[in-house]
Amino acid sequence: MTEIIARPASRRRCWLFVFLAGLALVSLVLHAVKWQRMLEVQGLFDQWATLAAARPIERVKAERSHFYETVYYLDYPVTVSYAVAGFLQRLSAVIRPLGLLNVQVDPGLRDLKFRLSVTVAAATSAAARQKLAVFIEKLRAFPELTQLSWSGRDADSPESGRHIFSVNGQLEWQ
Numbered sequence: 615m616t617e618i619i620a621r622p623a624s625r626r627r628c629w630l631f632v633f634l635a636g637l638a639l640v641s642l643v644l645h646a647v648k649w650q651r652m653l654e655v656q657g658l659f660d661q662w663a664t665l666a667a668a669r670p671i672e673r674v675k676a677e678r679s680h681f682y683e684t685v686y687y688l689d690y691p692v693t694v695s696y697a698v699a700g701f702l703q704r705l706s707a708v709i710r711p712l713g714l715l716n717v718q719v720d721p722g723l724r725d726l727k728f729r730l731s732v733t734v735a736a737a738t739s740a741a742a743r744q745k746l747a748v749f750i751e752k753l754r755a756f757p758e759l760t761q762l763s764w765s766g767r768d769a770d771s772p773e774s775g776r777h778i779f780s781v782n783g784q785l786e787w788q
């Protein structure tokens with residue numbers, strides 16, 4: 615009878631050992647998963663830290679870009695105004711023998727297109743064209759001039775001796 619009682623006790627010990635071994639195995643698996651998650655979290659934290667370090671750089675780049683865009687758009691009218699005024703001032707210095715009827719300036723993003731109506735007092739059409747040619751050569755001396763063309767009309771009336779020419783051109787202002 616003692617043998618029968620001893621067997622169930624050894625079975626109980628066997629089951630207890632299996633149960634404790636299972637708990638240890640589950641605990642090891644959970645610790646391994648915990649360790650793996652901690653490594654993932656650390657990797658994500660490092661990635662976030664690099665992004666956080668790069669964020670001020672991106673913010674500064676965006677602020678700098680916004681500043682230059684604002685300066686360009688806010689200063690555009692003033693810059694164009696100064697460019698037109700400088701052009702007209704230099705034009706007034708070279709147009710002296712001729713008369714200026716009309717000036718039209720169309721500013722672009724990087725250039726100024728202009729149209730001048732010039733009156734030339736001369737007895738003949740050839741003399742008027744010669745005076746205009748001197749004026750055109752003075753205009754060609756402007757360093758920022760990129761295009762220049764002209765066209766002419768006959769005298770308003772034969773007795774007035776007044777010839778009208780249209781001069782078109784383009785200047786770079788930036």
